[in-house]
Amino acid sequence: MKKILKWTGITLLSLVLLVLLASWILASKFNNKFEKVYDLQPAPVAIPTDSASVERGRMLAVGCTGCHGSDLGGKVFFDDPNIGVLPSSNLTRAAGSETEGYTDEDFVRAIRHAVNKKGHPLMVMPSESTGQMSDEDLGCVIAYLKSLPPIDRQFEKRHFTYMSQVMAGAGLFGNLSPYDIIEHDKVKNLTAPPISNSAEYGEYMVRVHGCKSCHNPNFGGGKSPDPVSPPVPDISTSGIAGNWTKEEFISFFKTGKTPDGRLLNSQFMPYEGLGALPAVEIESVYNYIQSMPPANQTGKKIAEK
Numbered sequence: 001m002k003k004i005l006k007w008t009g010i011t012l013l014s015l016v017l018l019v020l021l022a023s024w025i026l027a028s029k030f031n032n033k034f035e036k037v038y039d040l041q042p043a044p045v046a047i048p049t050d051s052a053s054v055e056r057g058r059m060l061a062v063g064c065t066g067c068h069g070s071d072l073g074g075k076v077f078f079d080d081p082n083i084g085v086l087p088s089s090n091l092t093r094a095a096g097s098e099t100e101g102y103t104d105e106d107f108v109r110a111i112r113h114a115v116n117k118k119g120h121p122l123m124v125m126p127s128e129s130t131g132q133m134s135d136e137d138l139g140c141v142i143a144y145l146k147s148l149p150p151i152d153r154q155f156e157k158r159h160f161t162y163m164s165q166v167m168a169g170a171g172l173f174g175n176l177s178p179y180d181i182i183e184h185d186k187v188k189n190l191t192a193p194p195i196s197n198s199a200e201y202g203e204y205m206v207r208v209h210g211c212k213s214c215h216n217p218n219f220g221g222g223k224s225p226d227p228v229s230p231p232v233p234d235i236s237t238s239g240i241a242g243n244w245t246k247e248e249f250i251s252f253f254k255t256g257k258t259p260d261g262r263l264l265n266s267q268f269m270p271y272e273g274l275g276a277l278p279a280v281e282i283e284s285v286y287n288y289i290q291s292m293p294p295a296n297q298t299g300k301k302i303a304e305k
């Protein structure tokens with residue numbers, strides 16, 4: 001009897017140690033990923049100074065406000081006692097702000113490559129999309145950021161509970177490091193098609209706003225990368241939005257309200273970024289979506305025929 005107890009004890013103890021070791025390995029994997037230092041020299045981008053360019057930058061930067069706060073002074077992007085705290089940086093160069101000492105090159109490194117001034121990879125910052133901006137548009141955004149009045153705001157530093165470090169290490173939160181999915185040698189000297197309602201310009205807008213990272217490359221929708229988000233709808237011509245009129249589509253982006261009267265939450269469907277741009281640019285996205293085949297081949301469009 002004593003022997004059995006002894007061996008049960010040893011087995012249990014080994015199991016506990018094994019679990020502790022495995023969790024420690026996973027947590028370290030997560031932590032080490034974001035403590036790495038990358039020596040990355042981004043290709044230079046010309047920063048304009050004229051007021052029309054700064055205004056263009058202001059419009060483009062509306063897409064950043066959902067995460068960085070309406071005044072771009074940063075906010076707590078995520079705060080859950082079970083998971084931890086992730087602030088999104090203060091983009092004004094107030095004393096003590098993350099971007100206080102940022103040079104033009106530092107901004108390019110962050111917005112295109114998801115790497116901060118110290119060389120650490122950024123978490124969640126969607127540089128795989130923002131980095132697709134043409135040099136001209138990116139130059140306007142940086143010019144605008146540099147024109148912002150400093151906003152002095154303090155928030156908790158980034159930290160995560162041990163359990164969430166383990167879960168993140170096991171990949172349960174998906175990919176938190178945009179650095180890993182960016183083709184770093186390709187995001188330089190980028191151009192955009194001329195601004196118009198063309199499907200080609202629409203494709204550019206879709207890339208910059210990251211529509212496909214949630215709605216999928218064929219616009220068929222599915223699960224959001226954000227675990228607390230509602231499911232992502234099919235917005236191709238086999239879905240509901242793919243059958244809206246151009247006017248309804250533009251109006252949705254301006255107001256967040258669907259033609260059937262639903263007000264969508266901009267936390268899950270970030271409509272304000274595209275919505276801040278002139279109607280012709282929103283229309284280009286409509287035309288691009290219309291030019292694509294229906295995502296769901298057994299869907300409405302087919303049934304109509």
Ligand code: HEC
Pocket residue numbers: 060061063064065066067068077086087088089091098099107110111116117121122123124125126130141158
């Ligand atoms: C989905 C949310 C989200 C959006 C949209 C977003 N960001 Fe970020 N951004 C973040 C988070 C979160 C961080 C901080 C990441 C970290 O601490 O690892 C960040 C960091 C940054 C940094 C680096 C600052 C530092 O900490 O050194 C810059 C610069 C930046 N963002 C600029 C922008 C610009 C410009 C836009 C719009 C074109 C934008 N971001 C859009 C979430 C976002």
Ligand code: HEC
Pocket residue numbers: 205206209210211212213214215224229230231232233234235239240241252258264265268269270274285
């Ligand atoms: C962060 C993920 C995310 C991104 C990026 C995103 N969407 Fe969405 N979108 C959603 C979710 C989630 C919904 C559904 C929201 C709800 O039901 O409350 C949605 C809803 C919509 C709808 C309404 C569809 C309907 O049937 O009600 C349209 C249209 C749409 N998105 C178009 C776009 C376009 C165009 C872009 C790029 C400019 C884009 N979305 C970017 C997640 C996203």
